[in-house]
Amino acid sequence: MKVLIVEDDPLHRSYLHEAVNAALPECDTVIEAENGTAGEKLARDHKSAHIVMDLQMANRNGIEAARTIWKERPETRILFWSNYSDEAYVRGVSRIVPDGAAYGYVLKSASDERLKLALRSIFIESQCVIDREVRGLQQKSLGQTNGFTDSEYEILVDIALGLTDRAIAKRRGLSLRSVQNRLQQLYDKLDVYQSAGDDHEDGRFNLRARAVTVAFLRKLLNYSALERAEAELQEWLEGK
Amino acid sequence: MKVLIVEDDPLHRSYLHEAVNAALPECDTVIEAENGTAGEKLARDHKSAHIVMDLQMANRNGIEAARTIWKERPETRILFWSNYSDEAYVRGVSRIVPDGAAYGYVLKSASDERLKLALRSIFIESQCVIDREVRGLQQKSLGQTNGFTDSEYEILVDIALGLTDRAIAKRRGLSLRSVQNRLQQLYDKLDVYQSAGDDHEDGRFNLRARAVTVAFLRKLLNYSALERAEAELQEWLEGK
DNA sequence: CAACAAGCTGCGGGTTTACGCAAGACGGCG
DNA sequence: CGCCGTCTTGCGTAAACCCGCAGCTTGTTG
Structure with missing residues (x-):
């Protein structure tokens, strides 16, 4: 059995290497890459x-790399090992995992034990292992209970990219008014009003910009999500 | 001599610990903290x-911690050791370093050698050591040649926070029109127009939102900068 | 001192946002 | 089928935004 490690921090890379060796005696070769492209x-x-x-990762992040890898071989088993449990990452990952694929999401802060267990479960037993903390987010974000709908998330990304209402309407095939409806919905869920209305009319916020910031602070969005969205936008712009 | 290490990743922490021991034989005690508050x-x-x-760091980031530490004892020597050379971080650090203080900024990607050398230079020789890559940014960001003026940066942060023009005017003690002038300046420098005007009038951008995104993608802003700015904003809001 | 650059400010007006109101469209459900 | 909730769309309006124009205050320079 062969294991590929993709991780840009050398310290973490060698730590992973050891963990793999320890957890998977049936693994005879470990190869390493230090960025997504490689x-x-x-x-x-x-x-x-x-x-x-x-x-x-700096060059090409894990989500994009995983996407192309899974596109070529959907049965590949991938354990994501991340520092963060941002909703943006969780959403990004669950958006690309193929049906029935075995994968895992473990936080770097997890114990040795947990990591090794996850390695065995996914690679040997073909199970899915998702860190408890991440799991919570996943529920919330996919189930529409508390979290955000896909359409709300979509429009959030669109204004984050800096599109006008009109551009969004064109891109998503909606009328201007519908876009604005969704925006209102979004503002509502993000609680942009309370901080806005506050009391006097001085301290008012620009709802659109404020929504993006709040989303950022709540880790609904993060750098890598933005980066991805921007790439998609450029693509769309060229496709006219 | 005693050295304090503040770093939330255990791997990096122990790596630093070893590096300090190796580079500074005159150091007899090393203590560790795993977040800014501690x-x-x-x-x-x-x-x-x-x-x-x-x-x-998750709890309280290095810049804030350093600020309060320096406030109490400005002669403290601090070596910042970071993954990133975002302009936002560089700006944040150079904004708080006291006059004449010895400090350093070394990237985690630097070699062992470089790290050890920096440790000795700063702690023993009281010199300032700034990683070459970071140095470049610093020049650019402080010198007004290519980079952004303080006032431009300031207004960037303000719109990123989601303030209205009026609110910004009030906060910074300017007229509405002045705020808008600065905004134009900012849009100009961020090159928000080219991508906006493009050709047809469909693909237009919302300048304000777009500016923030572009700044993010260019690492002029990042999460921690936003977080700090948000805290300051709240403070200001309470002070009326 | 005159000349000039750089920044602040008010005015005016075209465009974009935010949103209430109300009329359809679509899909369950008793 | 009729009722209801959710989603979409158009109309209209007040506010916010973007910005050209022009007058003022500074600080700098010859």
């Missing part, structure tokens, strides 16, 4: 079936 | 004069 290439060359992937 | 407390209790500080 990871994709190695995965392709070696037809890797077992991958441990960092999410936040 | 770091401040330890620094106070031990009257630490030599600190290695991570910038990005």
